[in-house]
Amino acid sequence: MAADKGQLTDPIALVHQADAELPVECPICSTLVSESEINLHLDLQCRGASAEAGPSHTTEAGPQTSHIRSKRTTSSPLRDVIDLAEQDTPTSKPSLKARRSSGKGVAPVASIFSSQVKVKRKSSSQDDTIVEEKKLASVSGDEERKEKKVKINPLTANQPLAERSRPSTLASYIGQTDLVGPGSLLRARIEAGEGVGSCILWGPPGCGKTTLARLIAKTANADFKELSATSSGASDVRQVFEQAKNSLKLTGRRTILMVDEIHRFNKAQQDLFLPYVENGWVQLIGATTENPSFKVNGALLSRCQVFTLSPHSPESLQEILTNALSSLLEPLPHLPPDLIPFLADVADGDARQALNGLELALKVCQAPRQSTLPSTIPTTGNPSSQDGGNSQADEQKKRDEELMDSVRRGLRKGYDRSGEERYDMISAMHKCLRGSDGSAAMYWLARMITGGEDPLYIARRLVVMSSEDVGLADPQALPLAMATYQACQVIGLPECRINLAHCVAYLAEAPKSTRSYTAYKRAEALCHQPPLPGVPLQIRNAPTKLMKQLGYGKRYSYDPDYAHPVYNEYLPHTLANHSSFSPHPEEHILKTPEYEKKDKNWDEDRLSEWEWRINSNKEWQGRKAKEEKIL
């Protein structure tokens, strides 16, 4: 059905031609392909489908499959055939659209061909290289055409350095030696092209998860598809799975699907993976920065192996940076001599950050800058030449320092308010408060606030902490924490950070007691031990005569009439002697040196109160025992 090169064909004729050969749907990738070409399309493992065919970035097209058209939701055979005709052959005819937009219907050949751009795709290892052929023709079709081929790769040319220097072989994959170092099992399996089965790669940003996944796919010689949970939905996942299954069924070719940020799929979305992973129809490689035990569906997790990647060591980062520098083709500008070790330190284990820092430094150093040096440098031999040399060196040193400072500011690590780091930091602050280390608590408070944390989130934790850890040791803690919460609500940032700091300092210095909290936990544990007894009759209300006759409220001692504590049967018989869930008065109250200084007698006062309570309790126990004997 291909038209002769460079020759216009009447679209009506093409429609008639198409009637004779309707396109069919490929059973693997659902692309519409002409009937006569379907076998070729399958033999080519669905390569050649247009870019719309699926989410895979490995989609390729060759000249022999240029007529293949992806499925359109609003497709009709007629429209498809017209479209096929429009994009036919390298020197294809102008599109009907172009002709319509020219406003001249079927325009003269010359005006249509005067400037034509055709974009072809050709495969490379990981990237789609685009070759643009600009065909500039003279006004008349008969005249000699001037052809100018400009080879550009706009997709890769604009990539950040981190992306351009992504390793394409396992040999150039730096670090992570515990996991893929020489002699490791995983490395052996990857090198043998066996694949690693479905797995989850867990590690902090920029530690090399995506890179490793791509390397695994490359050596396994499988189709590789990539999805990101941030931009894909259930329908994308289903589409890839179905294609993978069909491909396996019809051609025996495996598919590796890498899902970046897999933790962002909710549990229901993750459930979609189960049958495909379970049956081995697709090999899943999930990448996540979050702890998979919390963020990945348990059922899916049990079908995947979890590999943990660590942040890069400064040594690994130095190697990655040096490799990236040496791979650059352009001449390097002057760079500060300490730049590489400096970047390796400040990047905090994140290779992408380190490479971004390097790229930033390169840009700054390449940019023409206004020299603050005197325009005439004294000549050698002149006594002032030494000074001139020194001042030049000083100037350079100052510039280097400024550069590193701006790179450091540019690399300041973000605070992930939705991630694990948030919980780690609030928990760190809580632990510092519990351990009465005010300075450390203040640091974590500042880290959270400067990272953009919601002050109410911090204040809520302070409210909890004031009861959980300070509790009875300082009853003022809870009202202060509540007041801090309200201050944050009313005032907001930036001022409310002062209220937070006030409360943090107070809670750090307050004495600590977990009596109420631990007592509650013990009581709660008892509530999970059946049989659960009813409320003792003595403390039940007796609003009716019958209830009174049944013993409800019998011998109940009305509290205000008695010296406290007032003894009634507050607990069921089975628990009467079970004092383990009541607050232990003898529990030690942890006091900070600051508190000791404030109130030396506090402990003694409280102890004497407890002693009295313990004795009263003993008395009550004895009286109960006697009564029980009598009964």
Ligand SMILES: Nc1ncnc2c1ncn2[C@@H]1O[C@H](COP(=O)(O)OP(=O)(O)OP(=O)(O)O)[C@@H](O)[C@H]1O
């Ligand atoms: N082990 C490594 N060896 C060489 N370069 C690496 C390595 N790890 C990471 N890099 C560099 O850092 C860049 C980012 O790495 P990659 O995308 O693999 O990290 P990631 O762990 O997937 O990060 P994220 O969780 O943010 O997606 C890569 O493009 C590459 O240039």
